[in-house]
Amino acid sequence: MAIFKFSFYSLLGLIAFLAPISIGGESTILMGHIKNFVIGGYVQWVKAIIVAFSVVTIVGNFIGIVKKEFNDSLLNELFISNKFINLLRISGSIMFLMVAFNIGPTHILNENTGGLMALDLLPSLMVTFFVGVMMMPLLTSFGLVEFVGTLIAPFMKKFFKVPGFAAIDALASFLGDGTIGIVVTDQQYQKGYYTQREAVIIATSFSIVGISFAAVVADLLKFSSIFWIFYGTIALSTVIAGLIIARLPLKKFKNDYFSKPILEGNENRSIKKALKIAASTAEKASEVQMIKDSLIKVLIIYVTFIPVIMGVGTIGLVLAEYTSFFNIISLPLLPMLHMLGFSKEVAQQMAPAMIVGFSDMYLPTLFIESCTSELGRFIIGTLSFAQLIFLSETGMILVNSKIGFGFIDAIKFFLLRTIISFPVIYIVGITLLKMGILHN
Numbered sequence: 001m002a003i004f005k006f007s008f009y010s011l012l013g014l015i016a017f018l019a020p021i022s023i024g025g026e027s028t029i030l031m032g033h034i035k036n037f038v039i040g041g042y043v044q045w046v047k048a049i050i051v052a053f054s055v056v057t058i059v060g061n062f063i064g065i066v067k068k069e070f071n072d073s074l075l076n077e078l079f080i081s082n083k084f085i086n087l088l089r090i091s092g093s094i095m096f097l098m099v100a101f102n103i104g105p106t107h108i109l110n111e112n113t114g115g116l117m118a119l120d121l122l123p124s125l126m127v128t129f130f131v132g133v134m135m136m137p138l139l140t141s142f143g144l145v146e147f148v149g150t151l152i153a154p155f156m157k158k159f160f161k162v163p164g165f166a167a168i169d170a171l172a173s174f175l176g177d178g179t180i181g182i183v184v185t186d187q188q189y190q191k192g193y194y195t196q197r198e199a200v201i202i203a204t205s206f207s208i209v210g211i212s213f214a215a216v217v218a219d220l221l222k223f224s225s226i227f228w229i230f231y232g233t234i235a236l237s238t239v240i241a242g243l244i245i246a247r248l249p250l251k252k253f254k255n256d257y258f259s260k261p262i263l264e265g266n267e268n269r270s271i272k273k274a275l276k277i278a279a280s281t282a283e284k285a286s287e288v289q290m291i292k293d294s295l296i297k298v299l300i301i302y303v304t305f306i307p308v309i310m311g312v313g314t315i316g317l318v319l320a321e322y323t324s325f326f327n328i329i330s331l332p333l334l335p336m337l338h339m340l341g342f343s344k345e346v347a348q349q350m351a352p353a354m355i356v357g358f359s360d361m362y363l364p365t366l367f368i369e370s371c372t373s374e375l376g377r378f379i380i381g382t383l384s385f386a387q388l389i390f391l392s393e394t395g396m397i398l399v400n401s402k403i404g405f406g407f408i409d410a411i412k413f414f415l416l417r418t419i420i421s422f423p424v425i426y427i428v429g430i431t432l433l434k435m436g437i438l439h440n
Helices: 002-018 030-067 073-079 083-100 114-135 144-160 166-175 178-191 196-205 211-220 224-245 271-284 287-322 325-329 331-339 344-356 363-368 374-386 391-399 407-434
Strands: 021-023 026-028
Touching: 002 030, 002 114, 002 144, 002 211, 002 224, 002 271, 021 030, 026 030, 026 224, 030 073, 030 083, 030 114, 030 211, 030 287, 073 287, 083 114, 083 287, 114 211, 114 287, 114 363, 144 166, 144 224, 144 271, 166 196, 178 196, 178 391, 196 224, 211 224, 211 374, 224 374, 224 407, 287 325, 287 363, 325 331, 325 344, 331 344, 344 363, 344 374, 363 374, 374 407, 391 407
Parallel strands: none
Antiparallel strands: 021 026
């Protein structure tokens, strides 16, 4: 029965996230159809919900700044952070309310800046995140992570120079949440599972934003019908970047343990063993608890993540719309993009999008969404995930961890991953172009 439970829910999850379904002449993954249905008929309700969450976010974060700690762990998760993040959440929520009630400067209300964020993108994000997070346990909580993680563990030491323990951490990040992956890696490092060097390799190689957010980006860039190719390209570029980073000197990070080391034994890694572990996980999993946990995760995303996207996204779009800042700093990239065959117009959209992801990984999507080149959108969309380090989330978590990762390290690894990943993604994109799957 446990094996059936593991197989049934895991297969359901794979179908929900990866299999294109044709409804009404449109072929996309299940999340895309649900999002289109809700946005098509109930978008005003979604906007009203965002207004309510914006008010809660503003009040809660102001109290959090003053109070510094609540007696409830969920309230701490929602409203306690460093002051910069608190103020960013408040600012993003205020910007949404300004657009919703048409109050404030035109720089914010412009349909290409705050208007685009608040009226078009945020409603889609709210629905897609809800559906994605509610379905995510199908992939992460019923044994699939443990099954695959057990089988690939022997390859982690050989290819990535890290213990087999890291296999499940890595897979959980790919399928679930990269930020959680960094937190888990930091905790495991402090417990003695990894050396400092191993912890850096794991945190900067596998902690990408997970599959549910990839589905959001793919939908906005109009790649839902080939989502498995979109996410497969992210996975491929991430693996190749990990293989290379694992072999770099990384002299700052030592092969020293934070505490007494916990060494890995020679465990059985057969399919039978993997099935046993997966079945055990599925047997313990409670569907009701999964729903409760997912609803809490949705709440956390709505209060902590959505306002940051609104704030950072609007600021980025204002800079792009009213200044030449991103165009100037991305000028060195234009000759390379021209040499690769992109038109002047497409190259001018792609170049700043390749850099702006360091601030927030959602900004490249905003910058490239209107690009007429499918190849350009595909490259930037997948590259924004492969870059991995962005200050609004993963970068700040790494800098605040015990691993010893500094701000300059965040810049170095962002550039390093960009340099490694871009050629891989470009080759995949050109191949898809020649196959007729993409158009330039």
